[in-house]
Amino acid sequence: MANRGTNEWISGLATLRATQRQPRVRRYATGPSIDAESPAADDEASPPADRTGHTRPRPMGIGRTTMPTQNEVVCYGCGFQFVVRGRTTVTQCPKCGARLSMKDETITGGFHEECVTAGKVTLTRSAIVDGGKITANDILLEGIIKSGQVRAHKMLTLAKGAELPEDLLDARSLKIGPEASFDFERTLELHDVEVCGELKARIKATGTVTVRASGHLLGQLMAKHLIVEEGGGLNCALDVQPNRTTWSSTEDATESTVAEPQARPLTEPPIIAPIAQATAGDTP
Amino acid sequence: MEHTQGAETVIAAEVEITGTLKTSGSVQFNGTLNGDLIAEGSATIGKGATVKGNLEVDSVAISGTIEGNVTAKDRIQMLASAQVQGDIKAKRLTVEDGVTFVGRSEVNPSGEPVKAATTSSEAAPVSGGVPPKNSELGEGKGSSLFNKK
Ligand SMILES: [Zn+2]
Numbered sequence: 019m020a021n022r023g024t025n026e027w028i029s030g031l032a033t034l035r036a037t038q039r040q041p042r043v044r045r046y047a048t049g050p051s052i053d054a055e056s057p058a059a060d061d062e063a064s065p066p067a068d069r070t071g072h073t074r075p076r077p078m079g080i081g082r083t084t085m086p087t088q089n090e091v092v093c094y095g096c097g098f099q100f101v102v103r104g105r106t107t108v109t110q111c112p113k114c115g116a117r118l119s120m121k122d123e124t125i126t127g128g129f130h131e132e133c134v135t136a137g138k139v140t141l142t143r144s145a146i147v148d149g150g151k152i153t154a155n156d157i158l159l160e161g162i163i164k165s166g167q168v169r170a171h172k173m174l175t176l177a178k179g180a181e182l183p184e185d186l187l188d189a190r191s192l193k194i195g196p197e198a199s200f201d202f203e204r205t206l207e208l209h210d211v212e213v214c215g216e217l218k219a220r221i222k223a224t225g226t227v228t229v230r231a232s233g234h235l236l237g238q239l240m241a242k243h244l245i246v247e248e249g250g251g252l253n254c255a256l257d258v259q260p261n262r263t264t265w266s267s268t269e270d271a272t273e274s275t276v277a278e279p280q281a282r283p284l285t286e287p288p289i290i291a292p293i294a295q296a297t298a299g300d301t302p
Numbered sequence: 303m304e305h306t307q308g309a310e311t312v313i314a315a316e317v318e319i320t321g322t323l324k325t326s327g328s329v330q331f332n333g334t335l336n337g338d339l340i341a342e343g344s345a346t347i348g349k350g351a352t353v354k355g356n357l358e359v360d361s362v363a364i365s366g367t368i369e370g371n372v373t374a375k376d377r378i379q380m381l382a383s384a385q386v387q388g389d390i391k392a393k394r395l396t397v398e399d400g401v402t403f404v405g406r407s408e409v410n411p412s413g414e415p416v417k418a419a420t421t422s423s424e425a426a427p428v429s430g431g432v433p434p435k436n437s438e439l440g441e442g443k444g445s446s447l448f449n450k451k
Binding site: 258260 | 395396404
């Protein structure tokens with residue numbers, strides 16, 4: 019009886035020590051965060067019991083570290099890309115030293131001023147931009163842009179109802195929102211493209227083109243990576259080659275440098291013959 | 303031997319066939335085929351398989367290499383290792399990241415007529431965003447991202 023009481027007392031002391039020391043560990047731990055699935059994390063979640071059913075003290079020095087959120091930021095001064103940890107409204111570019119606003123802005127109604135941020139700008143359905151300059155890392159366009167300068171250093175999202183003259187489209191990556199439908203006549207040179215609505219364009223993408231289940235891509239596509247979810251539509255002339263680095267500016271997806279397919283032609287007429295005609299007029 | 307409709311025929315990696323391969327069932331093809339493959343059921347083109355010819359199937363999962371056109375009544379699945387040089391036509395399509403695909407695709411799950419058939423100069427303005435035509439915008443004054451040809 020007395021022995022059991024001593025055991026309980028020792029165990030209780032050990033637990034007390036553990037709880038006392040844990041905050042210190044959390045405060046000073048700077049190493050990589052412990053994955054919830056890692057053995058150490060499991061250990062902490064359900065400490066092992068000894069033969070008497072009492073929990074043994076956990077090994078010291080291991081704590082759960084909550085890492086602040088990471089934000090990839092592109093400097094609107096020099097274009098340098100860096101990572102900012104945590105939420106902040108202002109930061110400094112490590113390359114050019116520019117002080118960058120990180121505020122998220124929302125524009126409604128008429129707008130013809132300047133809005134420059136390394137955060138996100140949302141142009142609501144009522145927004146009408148006529149002149150002015152909008153520069154942001156991410157831009158969500160639900161309204162209308164008539165004129166001005168619009169630059170998304172990361173992602174431009176065109177939502178349903180958005181209007182944008184195609185010569186003003188200036189973004190690294192493009193997303194077409196659900197139920198939105200856009201038809202671009204110019205060649206879009208982008209990094210990533212995500213299609214949740216309908217997009218008809220001639221696209222050269224250095225990254226990944228994703229056609230979601232609700233999306234439909236038409237036209238021509240030259241890309242390194244392509245993902246099509248089941249349900250997505252694809253009516254395109256394609257040249258998708260993960261190992262390829264560049265496409266010449268005059269090259270069409272239909273006149274690829276890879277060897278022509280050796281297959282005999284289908285007895286029925288070619289599948290999308292008009293695409294070639296559509297681009298023939300563009301070719302110098 | 304009893305004839306079982308829809309049974310899967312497996313063709314091993316070391317098999318090379320010249321000519322048309324036709325089956326009323328499904329086929330798992332891992333070898334080399336110089337000719338067409340016609341299957342009323344589904345076809346699986348294995349990772350090391352090569353088909354130099356056209357495929358006409360109900361549905362197909364492609365992990366290997368195809369130099370030819372692929373027509374599926376239902377579904378085409380291009381897995382990450384797939385290499386397709388040719389045109390594809392199907393009701394449904396899934397493409398995994400990593401595929402090589404040079405050709406034309408006609409996949410229209412909604413079944414609506416395809417607008418891509420119209421030339422860019424004839425294309426009707428689409429609903430939602432209605433970008434003005436180049437003639438309205440003035441050519442060549444766009445951003446540096448675009449190379450108007
Ligand atoms: Zn900078």
